[in-house]
Amino acid sequence: MSVHESAEIHQMAVVEGGAVIGPNCKIGAFCVVGPEVTLGEGVELKSHVVVEGWTEIGDGTIIFPFASIGHIPQDLKFGGERTKLEIGKRNRIREHVTMNPGTEGGGGLTKVGDDGLYMMGVHIGHDCIVGNNVVLANNASLGGHCIIEDFVVMGALSGVHQFCRIGRGAMIGGLAAVVADVIPYGTVMGDRATLEGLNLVGLKRRGSEKNEINGLRAAFKLLFTGTGSLRERAGTMQMEYASNALVQDVTDFILEDSSRHITTPKGS
The missing domain is CATH 2.160.10.10 (Hexapeptide repeat proteins)
Incomplete structure (x- = not known):
């Protein structure tokens, strides 16, 4: 001793x-x-x-x-x-x-x-x-x-299924049951969590630039709409927003190999 x-x-x-x-x-x-x-x-x-x-x-x-x-x-x-x-x-x-x-x-x-x-x-x-x-x-x-990246916030009584990844700066709502990967800066809610948007409050608190946040918001809309697979759209966003570090965090996360699907907005 x-x-x-x-x-x-x-x-x-x-x-x-x-x-x-x-x-x-x-x-x-x-x-x-x-x-x-x-x-x-x-x-x-x-x-x-x-x-x-x-x-x-x-x-x-x-x-x-x-x-x-x-x-x-x-x-x-x-x-x-x-x-x-x-x-x-x-x-x-x-x-x-x-x-x-x-x-x-x-x-x-x-x-x-x-x-x-x-x-x-x-x-x-x-x-x-x-x-x-x-x-x-x-x-x-x-x-x-599980892999929980930096600046993640999880609400009371929430749970993350084994082998899931929660991306940097994401917010998990109280009582949410997360059974798929959550993108960086996403906000998820529900008894089977769905992606409700971006954790804009967390980004602002950590001093992210307004133009970067606006770019992320635009990229978010395009990621979860349109033709092609999510991975294909992520590849396109990665090239179109090459100078936006927040978008790169999200697209890198989606394009990584994972045993889990990505949590998506309801109906997408």
């Missing part, structure tokens, strides 16, 4: 041999930290937090009571192999959140980026790759093998 001299560990916490506790960490009462856990500088476990498995948590992340981090995947194929959970810096992980490590069949890694907010009851399943500045509201859930 390696515990930095500046770390504060409550006398009622359990830190098992082999754990690495970085500078200025705070571990509250009734927390349990397993033998393969590494906590970066300034990590805080409030109380009643359990961190197990091969888990690394980045600097400045705060985890609130009753979170369960790093326990084995909820996958019947899991056979006890050594797999990893990697959590980035400055995350806020609220009460009752669960995050599972990867599986051998999925690459062996679940990875959560920096500066995220994971509200009460959020679940991040095995082999998910979650980007930076992601917000998952209360009880939002990710099935295994």
